Amino acid sequence: MGHALAAACTAADHPTTVWNRTPGRGADLDADVADTAAEATTASPLVLVCVRDYTVAQSILDVDALRGRTLVNLSGGAPREARALAAWAREHDIDYLDAVIMATPDAIGTPDAALFFSGPQDVYAKHQAVLTALGENGIYLGDDAGRAAGFDAALQDLFWTAMSGIVHTFALATAEGIKPADIAEHAKAMVGMFPDLIDQVADQVTTGRFPGDDAAITTAAAAMDHILDTVRSHDLDNGVLSAARAEVQQAIDAGHGSSGYARLATR
Secondary structure: OHHHHHHHHHHOOOOOEEOOOOOOOOOOOOOEEOOOHHHHHOOOOEEEEOOOEHHHHHHHOOHHHHOOOEEEEOOEOOHHHHHHHHHHHHHOOOEEEEEEEEOOHHHOOOOOOEEEEEOOHHHHHHHHHHHHOOOOEEEEOOOOOOHHHHHHHHHHHHHHHHHHHHHHHHHHHHHOOOOHHHHHHHHHHHHOOHHHHHHHHHHHHHHOOOOOOOOEHHHHHHHHHHHHHHHHHOOOOOHHHHHHHHHHHHHHHOOOOOOEHHHHHOO
């Protein structure tokens, strides 16, 4: 990903200096190659870092070289880590933006690349022209440095929970003698309902009203029980669905059984 980010900068004619923990990487780029992270840092007022996580990022950041510059961290991590790094940056006279890449490396620098940014608005505005080179769909989310990572965590939660459901669907179908090709189109049709459901749930969580006229939580509980019975009969893993069923039961025990499923989004 770091290579793709640097390539996008050079393609947009932004003078670029690169450094990689693995010597030799970046030699194919139209960029200067630094021998150290500190050397790369001092080459520009804007410093991009993209490594595995915040811990690795801090292990290579040179505070003296960064002082008075802007650091944009595109490494993955939790919102609390983003806020902690932002606080560290403020203490050392470093402007800081946290960023999340919602794209694959091949999309970087194209209109298909979406990136989230959070941190001081004036800092984002100052460097927006360069940051736009990484992807035209850059979205500024606000002053809270942890907001981009918060968006990422929530959306990744949706993605991986959904992926777990998809693979489990095929495991259960196979156990029932159903070929993947026979159920795939039906699965896609079911997923097609989700955009409208997302809007509906968002509206209900916003208004605090959770009508259960169409499908109450108790109805969901009954459906989950039927599915779990089938899953267990095939000795398949039931951890995810059992966890969802337990959350449903908590809502029922708290007196919300007649509410709609969106009630589970509140505490």
